[in-house]
Structures are given as structure tokens and as C-alpha cells.
Amino acid sequence: MALLSPSRRLRRTPFSDGVEAAGVKAYTVYNHMLLPTVFESVEADYHHLKRAVQVWDVSCERQVELRGPDAGRLMQMMTPRDLRRMQIGQCFYVPIVDETGGMLNDPVAVKLAEDHWWISIADSDLLYWVNATAHGWRLDVLVDEPDVSPLAVQGPKAEELMARVFGDEVRDIRFFRYKKLAFQGRDLVVARSGYSKQGGFEIYVDGTDIGMPLWDALFAAGDDLDVHAGCPNLIERIESGLLSYGNDMTDDNTPHECGLGRFCDTHSAIGCVGRDALLRVAKEGPIQQVRAIEIEGDPVAGCDRWWPVFAGGKKVGRISSATWSPDFKTNVAIGMVKMTHWDAGTIVEVQTPDGMRRATVQEKFWN
Numbered sequence: 001m002a003l004l005s006p007s008r009r010l011r012r013t014p015f016s017d018g019v020e021a022a023g024v025k026a027y028t029v030y031n032h033m034l035l036p037t038v039f040e041s042v043e044a045d046y047h048h049l050k051r052a053v054q055v056w057d058v059s060c061e062r063q064v065e066l067r068g069p070d071a072g073r074l075m076q077m078m079t080p081r082d083l084r085r086m087q088i089g090q091c092f093y094v095p096i097v098d099e100t101g102g103m104l105n106d107p108v109a110v111k112l113a114e115d116h117w118w119i120s121i122a123d124s125d126l127l128y129w130v131n132a133t134a135h136g137w138r139l140d141v142l143v144d145e146p147d148v149s150p151l152a153v154q155g156p157k158a159e160e161l162m163a164r165v166f167g168d169e170v171r172d173i174r175f176f177r178y179k180k181l182a183f184q185g186r187d188l189v190v191a192r193s194g195y196s197k198q199g200g201f202e203i204y205v206d207g208t209d210i211g212m213p214l215w216d217a218l219f220a221a222g223d224d225l226d227v228h229a230g231c232p233n234l235i236e237r238i239e240s241g242l243l244s245y246g247n248d249m250t251d252d253n254t255p256h257e258c259g260l261g262r263f264c265d266t267h268s269a270i271g272c273v274g275r276d277a278l279l280r281v282a283k284e285g286p287i288q289q290v291r292a293i294e295i296e297g298d299p300v301a302g303c304d305r306w307w308p309v310f311a312g313g314k315k316v317g318r319i320s321s322a323t324w325s326p327d328f329k330t331n332v333a334i335g336m337v338k339m340t341h342w343d344a345g346t347i348v349e350v351q352t353p354d355g356m357r358r359a360t361v362q363e364k365f366w367n
């Protein structure tokens with residue numbers, strides 16, 4: 001791959017100076033912003049993430065902010081997850097769907113107040129859809145992108161590092177809850193969440209000016225914990241079955257096809273613009289669904305396009321993410337397979353760039 005040409009369209013982040021000083025080796029582009037993908041190597045980063053603690057610049061998880069009396073109503077219009085019991089202080093993973101039930105994004109919604117929400121988005125331009133919905137329905141709500149950049153602290157030693165910087169209060173934060181904790185006199189939203197299954201926190205850094213001071217404070221406090229700069233790790237996220245919007249699903253897929261049915265309450269999500277469409281498809285059930293898939297043989301190439309999945313000479317699905325897993329000593333993958341072939345143990349064939357490989361549909365993901 002060639003290099004990325006820097007420009008103002010490719011946005012830097014409040015932590016980019018720190019990321020560069022830490023020796024970032026590769027970036028991707030996510031929400032028109034730099035997202036690091038490699039520091040040492042994907043494999044070295046993976047082993048380190050599973051044993052120590054990493055600080056991740058995930059500023060590219062941009063916030064769409066809703067403020068005003070109709071903020072809650074607008075939030076519910078966009079998702080089939082029932083938000084009525086969601087409390088201030090909670091975060092919800094919410095599928096966002098259009099009027100056909102197609103996935104537009106799979107963000108984390110943060111409820112700051114009845115009339116104040118952040119939507120921490122995956123890689124699609126959701127701001128336009130949210131704004132258009134607000135205007136089209138004449139809602140009393142302000143929609144914009146605030147200067148808020150998530151910084152994730154992930155790994156088994158994340159709690160210890162966070163307690164040193166924010167105090168022992170972080171230890172009481174439950175999964176997908178947040179507390180507002182002070183750093184240099186500023187109250188920041190600190191949630192127990194993050195795009196790995198190694199445990200950890202996300203700090204919603206409110207104001208570019210405190211980005212580097214916080215980055216530096218975390219590294220100063222974590223020297224003996226072997227804290228490293230890191231990033232969402234391809235191997236770990238596939239083992240964990242964490243989906244990547246645009247890779248593993250698009251607006252052609254319903255939440256049920258994505259295996260996100262557990263985050264849908266379509267019957268009670270009154271107001272969701274995709275509700276009728278989803279009720280229709282839910283009655284029949286999906287005819288294809290995301291699955292964990294093990295691909296046999298030597299380490300596979302990088303998956304930068306969908307790899308067709310075959311059975312008996314017919315196409316029955318596609319692989320969207322795949323990599324060698326050092327811990328499980330096999331190729332782990334995320335795919336979408338048709339109902340006829342989605343049962344655990346089903347043998348299929350995957351057309352990889354270096355030939356056909358035998359593969360097996362798994363019962364569940366690895367982590």
C-alpha cells in the first residue's frame with residue numbers, strides 16, 4: 001500500500017502529536033479522520049493489549065450531539081432499541097436504521113440528560129441523516145458535532161491506570177455506565193466501554209486543549225504498568241466478534257442479519273422510522289446472518305474486499321473480515337451466510353486471494 005497524503009480533509013485529532021511521537025506505523029481513515037491501525041505490528045499490539053494496558057486515540061468515533069426538548073424523541077426515531085428505561089448515566093449500543101430497516105450506523109448512545117445526548121458514531125456520515133430527520137419532522141432540537149474526542153484505555157491493567165489518573169471512583173463504574181470525573185478542573189464523561197473485550201474505559205475528552213495533557217498524564221502514571229499507545233486491533237476485534245460498519249455490514253443489512261437482534265425491541269420502539277419495515281422482516285426472520293467462521297490452513301491475506309463463500313458450487317455468503325489468530329492458531333473470520341448454511345459445524349469453502357479454503361461455521365466468537 002502507498003502512503004496517505006495529509007490534508008485538512010483528513011482530519012488530525014487532539015492526540016495526533018502523541019500518536020506520532022509514539023511511533024504510529026499505519027493509519028486508516030474513519031469519519032474523515034485519522035485512525036491509527038498499527039504501532040509495533042498488529043500481532044505485537046495484540047499480545048500487548050491482552051496482557052497490559054493501551055491508550056487509544058479513537059477521536060474518529062465522532063459525536064453527534066442532540067440538545068433540546070425533542071432530543072430523546074429524535075434518538076428513539078432512529079433506533080429500534082427501546083430507550084424508555086435508559087437512565088442518565090447509561091450508554092447503549094444502538095443500531096441506527098433507515099425507513100427500510102437498513103443499518104446506517106451502529107453507535108454508542110450516551111444519555112447526558114433528558115434533553116442532551118451524544119451519539120458516538122461508527123464510520124458513516126450520520127450527522128446528515130440526524131439533521132434531516134430533525135428538520136423534516138420540525139423537531140425542537142439542535143444537532144451538531146461538538147469538540148469531543150474519545151480516548152480509550154483498554155486492557156487488563158486499564159482499571160489500575162485509570163484509578164491513578166481519575167481516582168478510585170473509576171473502579172465503581174459499571175459496564176456501559178459513565179461517571180463525570182475531574183481532570184485538571186474539567187469534568188469529563190468516563191465510561192466503562194470500548195472496542196475490545198479486554199476490559200477498559202473510554203474518556204470523552206471535551207475540548208481539544210486538554211487532549212495532550214490527558215494523554216501525557218496517562219503515560220506518566222502508567223510507566224510501571226507497561227502502558228503503550230495502541231489502537232483497535234484487527235485480530236482481537238475479530239476474535240471478539242465486534243462488528244465494523246462498512247466492512248461487516250452496510251445499509252443493505254438489517255440489524256437482525258448483523259446478529260444485533262438483542263439490541264432491538266422493535267415492537268415497543270414506538271416512533272422508530274424503520275419500525276414497520278423491521279416488523280415485516282422480523283415476522284419471517286432473516287435469511288442470512290453474521291457468523292464467526294474458521295478458515296483452515298496457513299495465515300490468510302488481508303481481507304480488503306468481500307470473499308465469496310461457497311457450498312456445493314453455489315454462493316452461500318461472504319467473508320468480510322479475516323485474520324490469523326496467534327492465540328487460537330487458526331484463521332478467524334466474520335462472515336454473512338445464508339440460512340441454509342448458518343448452522344454451527346457447517347463446512348463451506350472460502351474463495352481467498354490465494355485460493356479456495358475449507359472453512360467451518362462456528363457456534364460463537366472466540367473471546
Ligand code: THG
Nearest residue numbers: 061093106107108120121122150194195202242243
Ligand atoms: N466506543 C464508542 N464509540 C464507538 C465505538 C466504541 N463508535 C464506533 C464504534 N465503536 C461503534 N461500534 C461498536 C461496536 C460494538 C460495541 C461498541 C460499539 C460494543 N459491543 C459489546 C458487544 O457487542 O459485546 C457490548 C454491547 C452491549 O452489551 O451493550 O462494545 O467502541 N464510544
